[in-house]
Amino acid sequence: MILVCFSSLLKSQYNCNVFADENCKKACEISNRSAEYQGFLDSQKGFDEAIKLCPSFDYGYSEKSVPYLKRGDFITWKKLIDKAVELNPKRQLGYRGWCQYQFLRNYSAAIKDIEDLEKLVGKDNVGFSQNGNYQLQIVKALCYKGLGDKQKAIDIIEHQLSKKDNIVLLFDYYHLGVLYYELADYNKAKFCFEKQIANSDYYAEPYYYLSLIYTKNNNVKAKEMIDKALIYYNEAKYIKDAYTTVMDKVYKEEIQNQLNYLINLN
Numbered sequence: 313m314i315l316v317c318f319s320s321l322l323k324s325q326y327n328c329n330v331f332a333d334e335n336c337k338k339a340c341e342i343s344n345r346s347a348e349y350q351g352f353l354d355s356q357k358g359f360d361e362a363i364k365l366c367p368s369f370d371y372g373y374s375e376k377s378v379p380y381l382k383r384g385d386f387i388t389w390k391k392l393i394d395k396a397v398e399l400n401p402k403r404q405l406g407y408r409g410w411c412q413y414q415f416l417r418n419y420s421a422a423i424k425d426i427e428d429l430e431k432l433v434g435k436d437n438v439g440f441s442q443n444g445n446y447q448l449q450i451v452k453a454l455c456y457k458g459l460g461d462k463q464k465a466i467d468i469i470e471h472q473l474s475k476k477d478n479i480v481l482l483f484d485y486y487h488l489g490v491l492y493y494e495l496a497d498y499n500k501a502k503f504c505f506e507k508q509i510a511n512s513d514y515y516a517e518p519y520y521y522l523s524l525i526y527t528k529n530n531n532v533k534a535k536e537m538i539d540k541a542l543i544y545y546n547e548a549k550y551i552k553d554a555y556t557t558v559m560d561k562v563y564k565e566e567i568q569n570q571l572n573y574l575i576n577l578n
Contacts, residue, residue: 326371339366343375351379370400374407381415382555397425405429406448410441414556419455426452436475443553445482447472454487454559466491480511483551483558486518490560498525515551516544517562523570531577538571 325347328340339362346358359376362369377392393411397404409425412418426448429438438448446454453468469488472478489504502525505518519541526534544550545567551558 333366336366336369339363339369339372343369343372347375350375351382368399370396370404373399374404381411386416401428402432405432406439407442409448410446410451413451413455413458414441414443414553417458419458422455423452426455436477440481446484447479447481450481450484450487457487457491458559462491462495466495482512483508483560485511486515486551487560489518489521493521493525498528501525514544514549516541516549516567517551517560519544520562520567520570523574527570527574531574535571535574538567538574541567542571 325344326340328337328344331337331340342358342362342365346355346362349355356376356379359372362372363376366372373392374396377389377396380386380389380392389411393404393408397408405425406429409422409429412422412425426438429448435449440447441451449472450469453465453472456462456468457465466488469484469491473480473484473488485504485508489501489508492498492501492504502522505522505525508515508518519537523534523537523541526537541562542564545564551561
Protein backbone atom coordinates (compact mmCIF):
# COMPACT_ATOMS: atom_id res chain seq x y z
CA MET A 313 0.00 0.00 0.00
CA ILE A 314 1.26 3.47 -0.85
CA LEU A 315 0.93 5.99 1.96
CA VAL A 316 0.80 9.63 1.06
CA CYS A 317 1.76 12.62 3.17
CA PHE A 318 -0.64 15.54 2.73
CA SER A 319 -0.55 19.07 3.96
CA SER A 320 -3.90 20.36 5.21
CA LEU A 321 -4.94 21.61 1.79
CA LEU A 322 -2.45 20.88 -0.97
CA LYS A 323 -0.72 17.80 -2.29
CA SER A 324 2.74 17.39 -0.81
CA GLN A 325 5.62 15.11 -1.67
CA TYR A 326 5.47 11.38 -1.16
CA ASN A 327 7.15 9.76 1.79
CA CYS A 328 9.44 7.52 -0.23
CA ASN A 329 10.45 5.44 2.79
CA VAL A 330 7.14 3.55 2.63
CA PHE A 331 8.23 1.70 -0.50
CA ALA A 332 9.65 -1.78 -0.03
CA ASP A 333 10.47 -2.06 -3.72
CA GLU A 334 13.77 -0.32 -4.40
CA ASN A 335 12.82 0.73 -7.93
CA CYS A 336 9.59 2.35 -6.71
CA LYS A 337 11.44 4.05 -3.88
CA LYS A 338 13.95 5.45 -6.36
CA ALA A 339 11.11 6.51 -8.69
CA CYS A 340 9.51 8.34 -5.78
CA GLU A 341 12.73 10.18 -4.94
CA ILE A 342 13.25 11.16 -8.58
CA SER A 343 9.65 12.43 -8.83
CA ASN A 344 9.98 14.49 -5.66
CA ARG A 345 13.10 16.16 -7.03
CA SER A 346 11.57 16.68 -10.47
CA ALA A 347 8.44 18.27 -9.00
CA GLU A 348 10.58 21.09 -7.60
CA TYR A 349 11.38 22.41 -11.09
CA GLN A 350 8.19 21.33 -12.81
CA GLY A 351 7.71 22.38 -16.43
CA PHE A 352 11.37 22.23 -17.43
CA LEU A 353 12.62 19.55 -19.81
CA ASP A 354 14.81 17.90 -17.18
CA SER A 355 11.80 17.66 -14.89
CA GLN A 356 9.77 15.86 -17.56
CA LYS A 357 12.69 13.53 -18.22
CA GLY A 358 12.78 12.81 -14.50
CA PHE A 359 9.12 11.80 -14.48
CA ASP A 360 9.73 9.60 -17.53
CA GLU A 361 12.55 7.87 -15.67
CA ALA A 362 10.36 7.43 -12.59
CA ILE A 363 7.51 5.92 -14.63
CA LYS A 364 9.94 3.51 -16.31
CA LEU A 365 11.33 2.41 -12.95
CA CYS A 366 7.89 2.00 -11.34
CA PRO A 367 5.01 1.91 -13.85
CA SER A 368 2.45 1.65 -11.03
CA PHE A 369 3.53 4.97 -9.46
CA ASP A 370 0.61 7.36 -10.02
CA TYR A 371 2.45 10.48 -8.82
CA GLY A 372 4.86 10.32 -11.77
CA TYR A 373 1.96 10.41 -14.23
CA SER A 374 0.02 13.16 -12.46
CA GLU A 375 3.03 15.45 -12.05
CA LYS A 376 4.16 14.87 -15.63
CA SER A 377 0.66 15.94 -16.73
CA VAL A 378 0.73 19.35 -15.03
CA PRO A 379 2.71 21.39 -17.60
CA TYR A 380 0.42 20.14 -20.37
CA LEU A 381 -2.60 21.27 -18.38
CA LYS A 382 -1.18 24.72 -17.71
CA ARG A 383 -0.21 25.20 -21.35
CA GLY A 384 -3.57 24.12 -22.70
CA ASP A 385 -2.58 20.74 -24.15
CA PHE A 386 -5.59 19.06 -22.59
CA ILE A 387 -5.40 15.94 -24.77
CA THR A 388 -1.94 14.98 -23.49
CA TRP A 389 -2.89 16.02 -19.95
CA LYS A 390 -5.99 13.82 -20.06
CA LYS A 391 -4.06 10.73 -21.16
CA LEU A 392 -1.58 11.12 -18.31
CA ILE A 393 -4.04 12.04 -15.57
CA ASP A 394 -6.40 9.23 -16.59
CA LYS A 395 -3.54 6.78 -16.05
CA ALA A 396 -2.84 8.31 -12.64
CA VAL A 397 -6.51 7.95 -11.68
CA GLU A 398 -6.51 4.34 -12.85
CA LEU A 399 -3.51 3.60 -10.61
CA ASN A 400 -4.65 5.52 -7.52
CA PRO A 401 -8.26 6.75 -7.68
CA LYS A 402 -8.38 7.79 -4.02
CA ARG A 403 -5.55 10.25 -4.50
CA GLN A 404 -6.18 11.38 -8.06
CA LEU A 405 -9.96 11.55 -8.61
CA GLY A 406 -10.40 14.77 -6.64
CA TYR A 407 -7.49 16.40 -8.40
CA ARG A 408 -8.76 15.42 -11.83
CA GLY A 409 -12.25 16.58 -10.93
CA TRP A 410 -10.93 19.96 -9.82
CA CYS A 411 -8.99 20.36 -13.06
CA GLN A 412 -12.05 19.38 -15.10
CA TYR A 413 -13.86 22.24 -13.38
CA GLN A 414 -11.10 24.84 -13.24
CA PHE A 415 -9.44 24.45 -16.62
CA LEU A 416 -11.89 22.66 -18.91
CA ARG A 417 -15.25 23.77 -17.46
CA ASN A 418 -16.34 20.18 -18.03
CA TYR A 419 -18.88 20.35 -15.24
CA SER A 420 -20.46 16.94 -15.76
CA ALA A 421 -17.07 15.20 -15.76
CA ALA A 422 -16.00 17.10 -12.64
CA ILE A 423 -19.17 16.10 -10.80
CA LYS A 424 -18.66 12.47 -11.78
CA ASP A 425 -15.07 12.48 -10.49
CA ILE A 426 -16.07 14.02 -7.18
CA GLU A 427 -19.01 11.66 -6.74
CA ASP A 428 -16.83 8.65 -7.64
CA LEU A 429 -14.42 9.83 -4.96
CA GLU A 430 -17.30 10.12 -2.49
CA LYS A 431 -18.07 6.44 -3.07
CA LEU A 432 -14.50 5.56 -2.13
CA VAL A 433 -13.91 7.84 0.86
CA GLY A 434 -17.30 9.27 1.90
CA LYS A 435 -18.82 12.69 1.25
CA ASP A 436 -17.08 14.25 4.24
CA ASN A 437 -13.61 13.19 3.12
CA VAL A 438 -13.27 14.30 -0.48
CA GLY A 439 -10.76 17.00 0.42
CA PHE A 440 -9.93 20.28 -1.24
CA SER A 441 -9.12 21.84 -4.58
CA GLN A 442 -5.50 21.80 -5.66
CA ASN A 443 -5.11 25.54 -4.97
CA GLY A 444 -6.66 25.17 -1.51
CA ASN A 445 -9.43 27.70 -2.15
CA TYR A 446 -12.36 25.28 -2.14
CA GLN A 447 -13.67 22.19 -0.43
CA LEU A 448 -14.55 19.82 -3.26
CA GLN A 449 -18.22 19.78 -2.24
CA ILE A 450 -18.26 23.51 -3.02
CA VAL A 451 -16.63 22.76 -6.37
CA LYS A 452 -19.40 20.26 -7.07
CA ALA A 453 -21.96 22.96 -6.27
CA LEU A 454 -20.30 25.38 -8.69
CA CYS A 455 -20.42 22.69 -11.35
CA TYR A 456 -24.17 22.38 -10.87
CA LYS A 457 -24.40 26.14 -11.24
CA GLY A 458 -22.42 25.87 -14.46
CA LEU A 459 -24.96 23.32 -15.67
CA GLY A 460 -27.81 25.71 -14.83
CA ASP A 461 -29.11 24.06 -11.65
CA LYS A 462 -28.66 26.98 -9.27
CA GLN A 463 -30.99 25.68 -6.58
CA LYS A 464 -29.04 22.42 -6.33
CA ALA A 465 -25.85 24.46 -6.10
CA ILE A 466 -27.35 26.45 -3.21
CA ASP A 467 -28.49 23.29 -1.45
CA ILE A 468 -25.02 21.74 -1.62
CA ILE A 469 -23.25 24.88 -0.36
CA GLU A 470 -25.75 25.45 2.44
CA HIS A 471 -25.38 21.82 3.52
CA GLN A 472 -21.60 22.09 3.50
CA LEU A 473 -21.60 25.34 5.48
CA SER A 474 -23.98 23.86 8.05
CA LYS A 475 -21.58 21.07 9.00
CA LYS A 476 -20.06 21.38 12.45
CA ASP A 477 -16.53 20.66 11.31
CA ASN A 478 -16.72 22.65 8.07
CA ILE A 479 -13.85 24.99 7.30
CA VAL A 480 -15.13 28.19 5.66
CA LEU A 481 -12.76 29.01 2.83
CA LEU A 482 -12.06 32.13 0.80
CA PHE A 483 -15.09 32.40 -1.47
CA ASP A 484 -17.81 30.12 -0.03
CA TYR A 485 -20.18 32.87 1.05
CA TYR A 486 -19.42 34.96 -2.01
CA HIS A 487 -20.49 32.26 -4.46
CA LEU A 488 -23.54 31.52 -2.34
CA GLY A 489 -24.44 35.21 -2.35
CA VAL A 490 -24.17 35.39 -6.13
CA LEU A 491 -26.45 32.37 -6.45
CA TYR A 492 -29.07 33.97 -4.22
CA TYR A 493 -28.72 37.26 -6.10
CA GLU A 494 -29.25 35.52 -9.43
CA LEU A 495 -32.41 33.94 -8.03
CA ALA A 496 -33.59 37.39 -6.81
CA ASP A 497 -33.41 36.43 -3.12
CA TYR A 498 -31.76 39.72 -2.22
CA ASN A 499 -32.02 39.47 1.56
CA LYS A 500 -30.14 36.18 1.63
CA ALA A 501 -27.69 37.48 -0.95
CA LYS A 502 -26.99 40.54 1.18
CA PHE A 503 -26.43 38.36 4.25
CA CYS A 504 -23.93 36.22 2.34
CA PHE A 505 -21.98 39.16 0.93
CA GLU A 506 -21.75 40.75 4.36
CA LYS A 507 -20.62 37.42 5.78
CA GLN A 508 -18.01 37.16 3.03
CA ILE A 509 -16.66 40.60 3.92
CA ALA A 510 -16.60 39.74 7.62
CA ASN A 511 -14.62 36.58 6.88
CA SER A 512 -12.27 38.00 4.26
CA ASP A 513 -12.44 41.71 3.49
CA TYR A 514 -10.00 41.65 0.61
CA TYR A 515 -12.11 41.54 -2.54
CA ALA A 516 -14.03 44.07 -4.62
CA GLU A 517 -16.70 41.63 -5.77
CA PRO A 518 -18.98 41.48 -2.71
CA TYR A 519 -19.08 45.28 -2.55
CA TYR A 520 -20.14 45.37 -6.20
CA TYR A 521 -23.06 43.06 -5.53
CA LEU A 522 -24.03 44.93 -2.37
CA SER A 523 -24.17 48.08 -4.47
CA LEU A 524 -26.52 46.38 -6.92
CA ILE A 525 -28.76 45.30 -4.05
CA TYR A 526 -28.78 48.74 -2.39
CA THR A 527 -29.60 50.39 -5.72
CA LYS A 528 -33.13 49.11 -5.28
CA ASN A 529 -33.82 51.23 -2.18
CA ASN A 530 -30.77 53.17 -0.96
CA ASN A 531 -28.72 54.98 -3.58
CA VAL A 532 -26.44 56.60 -1.01
CA LYS A 533 -25.42 53.21 0.37
CA ALA A 534 -25.18 51.83 -3.16
CA LYS A 535 -22.71 54.59 -4.06
CA GLU A 536 -20.69 53.92 -0.92
CA MET A 537 -20.42 50.23 -1.81
CA ILE A 538 -19.45 50.77 -5.45
CA ASP A 539 -16.85 53.39 -4.49
CA LYS A 540 -15.27 50.83 -2.19
CA ALA A 541 -15.43 48.16 -4.89
CA LEU A 542 -13.56 50.45 -7.29
CA ILE A 543 -10.93 51.33 -4.69
CA TYR A 544 -10.35 47.64 -3.98
CA TYR A 545 -10.17 46.81 -7.69
CA ASN A 546 -7.60 49.53 -8.30
CA GLU A 547 -5.55 48.05 -5.47
CA ALA A 548 -5.70 44.63 -7.20
CA LYS A 549 -8.01 43.34 -4.48
CA TYR A 550 -10.24 41.20 -6.64
CA ILE A 551 -10.76 37.52 -7.30
CA LYS A 552 -8.14 36.16 -9.67
CA ASP A 553 -6.27 33.03 -10.63
CA ALA A 554 -2.94 32.64 -12.38
CA TYR A 555 -4.30 30.32 -15.06
CA THR A 556 -8.06 30.64 -15.45
CA THR A 557 -11.01 32.98 -14.97
CA VAL A 558 -12.70 32.34 -11.64
CA MET A 559 -16.45 31.73 -11.70
CA ASP A 560 -18.43 34.82 -10.61
CA LYS A 561 -15.51 37.14 -11.29
CA VAL A 562 -16.49 40.80 -11.64
CA TYR A 563 -14.61 43.01 -14.10
CA LYS A 564 -13.62 46.62 -13.63
CA GLU A 565 -15.89 47.66 -16.50
CA GLU A 566 -18.90 46.28 -14.60
CA ILE A 567 -17.95 48.25 -11.51
CA GLN A 568 -17.45 51.41 -13.57
CA ASN A 569 -20.82 50.92 -15.29
CA GLN A 570 -22.57 50.63 -11.94
CA LEU A 571 -20.79 53.75 -10.69
CA ASN A 572 -21.77 55.68 -13.82
CA TYR A 573 -25.37 54.54 -13.44
CA LEU A 574 -25.53 55.84 -9.87
CA ILE A 575 -23.88 59.14 -10.83
CA ASN A 576 -26.39 59.65 -13.64
CA LEU A 577 -29.28 59.08 -11.24
CA ASN A 578 -28.33 62.35 -9.59
